[in-house]
Amino acid sequence: MTLRQVCLATCVAALALAGGCTQEQQNKISRDVQNWTGTNGVLEIYAGDKLVRRFLKIDKMSTAMGTDDGRARNYRFGYGVLDENLNFVADPNERKVYFEISDYTNMVFFENPR
Known part of the structure; x- marks a missing residue:
């Protein structure tokens, strides 16, 4: 078998396995790949x-998990460039920062269209 045939067989097998997953499992796989x-x-x-704050260049946001009980906490965290002047550009004086947001925060998260 050639390398190309092995890759094709692997892809077909992966698709077959994904087809047997529930929608929730498929979404989790998709999030894992995206992360x-x-x-x-x-x-x-x-x-x-x-609009009061904008963070750019976020590679992922994570859900905080409890240390003792392992349950999801009601906030998300990540790293991104704080766009202080809200011009949609990571200017040289704007730095990457850590942030946390509550589940109750009025926010929108999206992939940068630029």
Whole structure:
């Protein structure tokens, strides 16, 4: 078998296995792959209808897990460039920072269209 045939057989097997998964399992696999490959995410935080913070170049956001009980906490965290002037550009004076957001935060997270 050639390398190409092995790759094709592996892909077919992976698709067959994915087809047998529930939708929830498929979504988890998709998130795992996306977290592994990374994205160019943007997080916008709103106070009412006004944009108050924007973070750029986010590769992933994670859910905090409890140390003792292993249960998901009600906040997310990650790293991104704080877009202080909200111009959608990571300017030289804007640095990568750690952030945490509550489940109750009025926010939008999306892949940077630029």
